[in-house]
Amino acid sequence: MPRPLSRRAFLQRTGFVGCSLAASPLVTPVTFAATPWDARLVVIILRGGMDGLDVVRPYGDAALRTLRPTLGGGPDQGAHDLDGFHALHPSLEPLMRLWNEGDLGFVQAVSTPYRDKRSHFDGQDMLEAGTDTLAGVRDGWLNRMLQAVPGITAQTAYAIGHNDMRLLQGSADVANWSPEAQLGLSPQAQQLMDLVTEGDPAIHAAWQEAQMLAALEEEEAAATGKQRKGAHVRIAEFASARLREDARIAAFSLNGWDTHQAQRNALPRALTRLSETLVTLRQKLGRAAWDKTAVVALTEFGRTARENGTGGTDHGTGGMMVLAGGAVQGGRVHGDWPGLASGDLYQNRDLMPTRDVRAHVAWIMRGMMGLERNTLEASVFPGLDMGDNPHLLL
């Protein structure tokens, strides 16, 4: 065994002396550089394949009843009428106020370019990669968007929660955090952790970020007083707090949309989480920040137009995008309606997508961050044709 070094000798040898934790730029509360824009973008990935046809029910299409004899129908079955053709799932009742104020909208019959194999995992990868192939793609579209704008800091964009957020992976700096993570270490143990992990860049970087974020959160908690709430609510609160400060982008997931069976019971749980998440964002962002915010909720695919044999729906194609925030053109269901008659369905089973969901997201980023169309079409979503402006923003 080699002779143990004295503490002082070791600190000198590793250049540790004089670099106390408090002086580290990653731990000290820093005033971050101003971001190049003021608008806020929140991206929520709805994992599992949300059944758009049950969330915003096209009850005006006569085929809906035939395709879905036991799943919910229009206003006569407790859904909230939106525009005389669509009705909102009863579980989203708390969002009717946002709808009436023009802060909630939907885009129907959208999809990624992913087709036919209907795998969750490939579908989500494709949604987050933002490309039309998965071959050779390692980063996500939200990260590529960050790469295209100057002045980004490590606190401009946040991936929040325990889920892997591929859409934010890539060479641009992004913060990762989960609101319930805590450190509770002595200052010395923190220093020694720095030392021990120093030789492994990946572990070291994640550790340094953990320290900084734990410090930020402690301040927050001290200021507001802590309460236990659902994980999604805490995530929305954390996102709001960051977005009120220097963060401009936040991304997280809501799970539980894979309703193969007994959808009548399963879907309301997921919808309640979505609704509480949006209401929390609205409350905690405050009017001024909310007015500059667009929340975009995306799912990997829609579900079969017909209900299946077990009161649920199987993996489909055309799906639904949810829009919220003071910056969006709410109070309406955007997008072309393909119809539900049997000749109108994709492969006689799924809602036919009428537009690439990436085009809608690209137009939102064009409107909010002022990105050039050719940047969006060449770098952020390579190969995408954005088409005409769908006017999703105010």
Place this chain on the structure above:
Amino acid sequence: MRAFDPQLAEIRFGYGLSPQVAAPSGIDAMIAGLQGPDTMADAFPVEPFDTFRLRMIEVAKAAEQRRKNRGTPKAEAAKKRRNELNAAARKDGLRWAGHVLLRRIWSPTAFRERLVAFWADHFTAHGKRGVIRRATSPYIQEAIRPHIAGRFDDMLQAAIAHPVMLEYLDQSRSMGPGSKRAGKKNRGLNENLAREVLELHTLGVGGPYTQQDVRQLAELFTGLSFTPQDGFTFRKDFVEPGAETVLGTTYADDTTTAPIRAVLSDLAAHPATAAHLARKLAVHFVADDPDPGLLAALEAAYLETDGNLLALYEVLLNHPTAWAPELTNFKPPLDFMSSAMRSLAVPEALLMRFNEKKMRRVFAAPLTQMGQQWQRPLGPDGWPEEDAHWITPQGLAGRVAWAMDAPEFILRVLPDPRRFVDTALGDRADDAVRFAAAAAESKPEAIGLVLMSPAFQRR
């Protein structure tokens, strides 16, 4: 040419170094350890599903009692009985978790435990409603563990027809649209299990199958079901009439499970399955980006031996890249915890004295905090393999908090950290860790720092 290294055998193919259990002496010993008597399962038992089923019968009885006697004291008693049964299963579930950990801590052939975990993840399943939610360990004990050194086909058959899998992927209520039963009740098909069998369990998502194959396989699977009373049952009244064609082969016969067994055997023997399993195994044990030569050798061995898993492991362990000295893979949270407990040689008596609440504090809650809720992966594809998924600030925060708290909470008396550096890290202890272990303010922090070192986190 790199060769077998006993420390690496423990770190990369087991649950890390133990101060009390000797490392395997060679590749032959590692292979032999998969075939000998299952001493760990005997020492630290987990209830097989066939016994767990009796709990489900009792819960169903209580529910029926409650329904029949609504509004009477009898119904109240039945409700109480159901709650007790559920609480007992929850408590036993955590006891089995303790036994799973103890197998990992004390096994002289830890490779066996790693393989059980690997295949249990490949065939991810858990109950969704009621008491069967606690049946994951019993499912693994019954459908996975006996087959890890046998043929893949046998494991596939056991896992797919298992009640927990049939429940998890919604198969047990799926009926052919033309079946007798569906005709009466206006019910029908559910594609979930059929799709995941092709995508996850056999061919892989890049495999040569289409939506039509998924549909046909779902029709072929109709009839696979279970009841608490009988366990697996084949419901002829659910079966879709007529032959089904999957990947070009037609399967007839509506009265037995023979065509279902046949299609699973054909899928197990498919070259795409060989390639899919070869990659998964290599990524899990060797590197996120494994050597193409290793993949080719694994694939060839699988096809030559008709899916003999032991042959696959021999190829893996005899390949030079398996013994590359750099530790590159990052341990997922449960494996980190398991190897920490092995490095501390946590005795059975200390771990098993914990009641449910303490087991949650020291095990279940921190595991969730680190991003890996016990036996609840997000989807049927199991836990991610990519290291980047696990090396996150929140994940590390969870590990640090646990590493500095749990060892003392469990052991009460900690080992000398300066010695622990060597027993836990072996030849991979470096000056920085040695310094930290000696310089920390307290023993718990010193032990935690050793556990948080990259040499301990990676394998």
